[in-house]
Amino acid sequence: MEQFLGFAVPGIPYGCTYALVAVALVLTYRATGVFNFAFAAQAYVAALLFTALIQSAHLSEWLAFVIAVVVVSPLLGLAFDRLLFSRIPNSNNMAKLVTSISLLVGIPALMQVFIPQNYYAPPSIVFNPNTVYFTLAGAPLNGLDMSAIVFTALVLFAMGVMMRLTPLGLQMRGAVESRRLVQLDGVNAGGVVAVAWMISSFLAGFAGILLAPNFSQVQAQPFLTLMVAAIAAAACAAFRSMAVAAVAAVLIGVATFTLQGYLPTQSFLFTSILPSLPFLVLVGALLFHPGMRKLDQATDPLASVDPPLPPLAAAVRTPAMGRVISVLWYVVLGLFIVSMLTWIPRDWESVLNQGLAFSTLFLSITLITGMGGQLSLAQAGLAGVGAFTAAQLANHLGLPMMAGMVVGAAFAAAVAVLLAVLSLRLRGLGLALMTLGAALVFDNIIQSSQTLGGGSGGLGPMNNVDWGSPFGLLNPNGHALFLATFSVLVVVTLAILMIRRGTVGRLLGAMRGSETAAAGIGINLTWQRILIFALSGAVAGIGGTLLVIQQGVANPQQFNYVFSLAFVVIVVTTGVTTVEGAIQGAFGYVIIQKLLGYAPAQFANLTFVLFAFGALTYAQHPEGILEFQKRRSMQRFEPLFERLFPGSQPDAGSQGEPLIAGGLSEEAVRG
Amino acid sequence: MAEQGPLLALRGVAKAFGGVNAVQDITFDVQAGESVGLVGPNGAGKTTLFNCVCGQLKNDRGSIEFEGRSLRGLPTYKRARMGIGRTYQRAEVFADMTVRDHLMVAERARSRAGRLWKDLCNMSRPTDEECEKVEGTMALVGLTELADTPVSALGLGNCRLVELARALAGEPRLLLADEPSSGLDEHETADLAAVLRIIQRDRGTAVLLVEHDLGIVAEVVDRAVVMDLGSKIAEGSFEEVMEDPVVRHAYLGQSV
Ligand SMILES: Nc1ncnc2c1ncn2[C@@H]1O[C@H](COP(=O)(O)OP(=O)(O)OP(=O)(O)O)[C@@H](O)[C@H]1O
């Protein structure tokens, strides 16, 4: 017992910081319908700002606290609400998810651009970190622990009092019980939602400065871990009860530390499973908590269908223009191939090769999200499954990488199918969290295992195996690698275009449009879902292997879940519904990355900032900002073409009465 | 297939949501090729009954048989493949598809010709036969002119027609139509009634029609079933049930 408590007690302070964020998650989700992944980023911003104000601006702790946590954090939340989330129609779950994920990806990157210094840990507030205030069952509680426990307790208590006793609290409680009521209550809806955002952002900021002193430097990583634990805790409460979420959060902290104490430090359980504990909790909640299956389900009488995407640029252009553009495409393609083989310098050739590999990887997102309508946050992980399979087969069995790629693709597809089967009943947010959990479990296993993932340096060719074999075909020093990668991309692209045009594409289109009606005409949704996961997994596996061949080493870092999130953000920016979208996203990504290499180091992260801000337009332009621009510029050129080729009309019109307006008014009549 | 038995047989079907008995002890048959009206005031449980027949909801009690086969435990898509077509009260269309694509996808789903390898070998272009069928259905419903319009550009009335056409493209033996005329103007409603009669007469499709517009019910149906508060309160020819004092009280109570 003594030993147990000795292990368990140090988990409480961590559990407290998780609790603050978990409560914040539940509060915003219930009151506004937004699941805000970005709280991790907000916690990080608060911690960084707090530290910078103290260490660079030499403000007093208290002033720094007031500015970072009491003023800036809530304002940031308010800004998110007013500028972004309040403009997204309530029914558009995909847009809400994409927006909050882009904030999660973009904000830490932006901070690193503006505040590039490394800061040491900030002081803990009020309590002295070097003093042991009390010993609980033999476990010493120092000032850091004390401030986490005491302030969490105070803040949550104050919140409880406010929710119960003040009129504002009552309204918020109303919002938490039924956000519909608040929204229907015309006068106060916006205000209550804004207040909910401010309070939850305050909680996240507070969690940030309570957590930061535990780490030697202020970096983004611990805040992502914090986020994951908080999500798991909130999931235990089915995103419903703040009290349950807070208790679950503390228990997760305690359980982690207890297991850490008991498990042998070198064991697989210790290194791989323990860090995944929050995910296992999350996955467990998703699978077994009945409340989680109801997330995002349209039981809501006011929910309406997502506004349909505008027709693709390709669909609205005049036939003459279409012909000219497709000829141009071939010309560009030809120039690209010739240039790659002749004048492009070696370092740029390898960058563009990477672009080809990323294009393949990104096409897996086109498949699952663009065609299948499912948001998956595990694509980098699936790419990693394929890549490491191929690399291990090459190292241990001497299998050529190209053959390994096929096996890796099959294995990644199998993992994706397993994921699909586990998440058959989940939609939207539930599915996003499930795939995120899977990506994290993969990360922890591959990163912590020297044998599987090659440790921190990654897994390179071993046992005198040459990854470039046979015949040096894949040797990164020749044009052959370009030709091989390019051919694979062409094959994958053609396959996807065929599928999209064929029966499977049509059936998926139906499923995307309305699952109810799709099942009603005899489409087996389960099977379609498994199929699209398998295809997407296979393509991701191929892309991952190409990337690894190109780089000559399989590095677990390259496939971690942050990339899964970032990739979705990138593809959504350039257009998730078209094949060009993925390819443009990939080339944009590698080229910007390369160009930023010439700038000072702090700008390296600007790529993610750019794409994240691009993705924030998703709510307005779900077809992708690039696609939107294409359509606009095409409309500008149209008159010219009309004059050159009179009599050619656009194929499809996009004017007319929008469907939702009709649907809504009809609902109103019924209601 | 049972030769003489009814196409659809409902026996004591019941469904409750928490404490609300949305459907209680409903028993009636629909014969092959017959057109039956299912009428009742708002909240009578008509849509819930449809959902039980199609498998979107599981009935708590009772049995539902289609062509003599029990539907218990069958998922929606299997019931659809057995020949139950359906339109929805809240139009459910595939937003980014054209009208023609709606019918084509329904045709493919029905014939189950979809194979991944066929797509990959470019062997899944619409065949002439499929195109002919699709054109035929569009002509029947009166959507030929809108064939290549994305449904996102259509009004609610046309969306209902698209739903009807999509259901018909699956060549159902039983069509469940949930308020197909809501959102249509007078003219379109008259056309819709004509279409419903044609599919029943020429294609031999049985129709179970939920409608608030009694005009169209009177015109189309052979027989009517009246529900109120989840229970069946009358059954018979349309004129008969409308004379029934119980029905007049429950259904027309407010307007009499
Ligand atoms: N998913 C649900 N959860 C809870 N109650 C429901 C649900 N669906 C329907 N109900 C309730 O069941 C009853 C029957 O509803 P139903 O939609 O079947 O009626 P209806 O006859 O189709 O009415 P209307 O003419 O308005 O379409 C109503 O009281 C309704 O509130």
Ligand SMILES: [Mg+2]
């Ligand atoms: Mg109804």
